[in-house]
Amino acid sequence: xxxxxxxxxxxxxxxxxxxxxxxxxxxxxxxxxxxxxxxxxxxxxxxxxxxxxxxxxxxxxxxxxxxxxxxxxxxxxxxxxxxxxxxxxxxxxxxxxxxxxxxxxxxxxxxxxxxxxxxxxxxxxxxxxxxxxxxxxxxxxxxxxxxxxxxxxxxxxxxxx
Amino acid sequence: xxxxxxxxxxxxxxxxxxxxxxxxxxxxxxxxxxxxxxxxxxxxxxxxxxxxxxxxxxxxxxxxxxxxxxxxxxxxxxxxxxxxxxxxxxxxxxxxxxxxxxxxxxxxxxxxxxxxxxxxxxxxxxxxxxxxxxxxxxxxxxxxxxxxxxxxxxxxxxxxxxxxxxxxxxxxxxxxxxxxxxxxxxxxxxxxxxxxxxxxxxxxxxxxxxxxxxxxxxxxxxxxxxxxxxxxxxxxxxxxxxxxxxxxxxxxxxxxxxxxxxxxxxxxxxxxxxxxxxxxxxxxxxxxxxxxxxxxxxxxxxxxxxx
Numbered sequence: 001x002x003x004x005x006x007x008x009x010x011x012x013x014x015x016x017x018x019x020x021x022x023x024x025x026x027x028x029x030x031x032x033x034x035x036x037x038x039x040x041x042x043x044x045x046x047x048x049x050x051x052x053x054x055x056x057x058x059x060x061x062x063x064x065x066x067x068x069x070x071x072x073x074x075x076x077x078x079x080x081x082x083x084x085x086x087x088x089x090x091x092x093x094x095x096x097x098x099x100x101x102x103x104x105x106x107x108x109x110x111x112x113x114x115x116x117x118x119x120x121x122x123x124x125x126x127x128x129x130x131x132x133x134x135x136x137x138x139x140x141x142x143x144x145x146x147x148x149x150x151x152x153x154x155x156x157x158x159x160x161x
Numbered sequence: 162x163x164x165x166x167x168x169x170x171x172x173x174x175x176x177x178x179x180x181x182x183x184x185x186x187x188x189x190x191x192x193x194x195x196x197x198x199x200x201x202x203x204x205x206x207x208x209x210x211x212x213x214x215x216x217x218x219x220x221x222x223x224x225x226x227x228x229x230x231x232x233x234x235x236x237x238x239x240x241x242x243x244x245x246x247x248x249x250x251x252x253x254x255x256x257x258x259x260x261x262x263x264x265x266x267x268x269x270x271x272x273x274x275x276x277x278x279x280x281x282x283x284x285x286x287x288x289x290x291x292x293x294x295x296x297x298x299x300x301x302x303x304x305x306x307x308x309x310x311x312x313x314x315x316x317x318x319x320x321x322x323x324x325x326x327x328x329x330x331x332x333x334x335x336x337x338x339x340x341x342x343x344x345x346x347x348x349x350x351x352x353x354x355x356x357x358x359x360x361x362x363x364x365x366x367x368x369x370x371x372x373x374x375x376x377x378x379x380x381x382x383x384x385x386x387x388x389x390x391x392x393x394x395x396x397x398x399x400x401x402x403x404x405x406x407x408x409x410x411x412x413x414x415x416x417x418x419x420x421x422x423x424x425x426x427x428x429x430x431x432x433x434x435x436x437x438x439x440x441x442x443x444x445x446x447x448x449x450x451x452x453x454x455x456x457x458x459x460x461x462x463x464x465x466x467x468x
Binding site: 007028031 | 210235236237238239240242244245248249252255256259260262263264266267270272279280283284287300303304305307308312328331332333334336337338340341
């Protein structure tokens with residue numbers, strides 16, 4: 001069983017070399033080429049997919065960022081508008097209040113002045129009337145100075161009452 | 162095959178295992194008297210080479226015996242023996258299957274079925290054997306290593322089918338494979354390092370006074386590696402077959418159907434083990450060849466090389 005048979009050794013070598021020559025050209029090269037080509041294809045496809053994903057992620061981020069910015073902007077505009085409105089409202093109300101107060105004050109002044117005028121006028125007229133009436137009653141008995149003194153005391157009496 | 166009666170079964174088992182015995186020993190159909198001490202030696206002829214080929218349902222074919230050729234004082238017998246036939250059967254099968262797989266894989270974008278199976282092995286050999294042991298430079302030796310792997314695998318597997326024989330169970334065949342491995346290991350080393358570096362490598366990088374010791378050792382080392390490859394493959398393939406034949410032989414020694422259950426169960430188990438060993442030995446032969454080629458291809462690798 002252990003004897004060496006040189007013929008069989010040579011047959012083995014010859015057969016192996018023929019098989020190697022045939023398979024090298026017909027099987028292993030195409031197989032290895034197909035393998036490497038597919039690996040290359042898969043690698044590029046994966047790379048491509050990764051790139052696309054990165055790009056999509058970038059776009060998504062960009063969109064989100066812009067959306068957030070727009071949101072913030074709109075919020076800011078609304079807030080500004082509200083502030084402006086509030087301020088305007090306050091201003092208008094203040095102005096209206098102020099003008100109303102001045103008008104009231106003016107009216108009050110007017111009324112007071114009118115009243116004082118009226119009182120002064122009334123006073124003189126009452127004095128004149130009293131003088132006239134008293135002059136008519138006493139007539140010649142009293143001189144003018146005396147009469148005025150009497151009239152003034154009479155007015156004082158009136159004011160007191 | 163289905164057998165209805167115990168006689169049929171016995172006859173079939175008998176035919177499967179002792180055709181060779183009969184052919185070699187010239188015994189008749191009566192097996193009752195031949196059970197004994199020389200049973201094993203006769204059965205072992207089944208594992209060895211012969212000039213008779215057993216064919217299913219056709220009986221025996223006497224293979225042509227060629228006259229020995231005398232070349233340079235050597236007597237070489239180029240007769241077509243059983244193992245030469247199985248060498249060629251494996252070669253033919255390998256060519257057909259590999260070319261079929263290659264065609265299939267080139268046509269399809271995604272390999273399926275048999276093409277995919279072959280590609281799994283091809284990729285394994287490239288990524289797990291060649292690239293770690295030899296680096297990217299080893300890819301150009303891929304066709305040789307792939308042929309080695311698949312050829313050895315097919316020869317191993319052919320021994321597991323009925324009427325088949327493992328050509329790798331013959332030491333001459335494994336010697337032939339080892340010689341090719343030896344040539345490839347040296348050729349790849351010379352190609353990678355250049356002849357000068359290759360010869361310098363033989364001195365082992367020691368002081369010149371030690372060269373008379375170192376050079377024979379290095380040259381011996383060149384031969385021991387393929388020799389180990391040769392013996393390892395041969396012994397592994399022969400061992401399994403011998404165990405199976407011995408187990409089957411027990412049936413004929415004990416001449417009992419009851420006893421047959423045990424040996425047949427064991428033989429079945431050994432068969433599965435052999436199926437595994439067929440793949441394992443093809444892998445080991447390829448892996449070690451690749452490793453030795455890779456070691457030789459390291460330029461100026463005196464420091465890191467392992468002896």
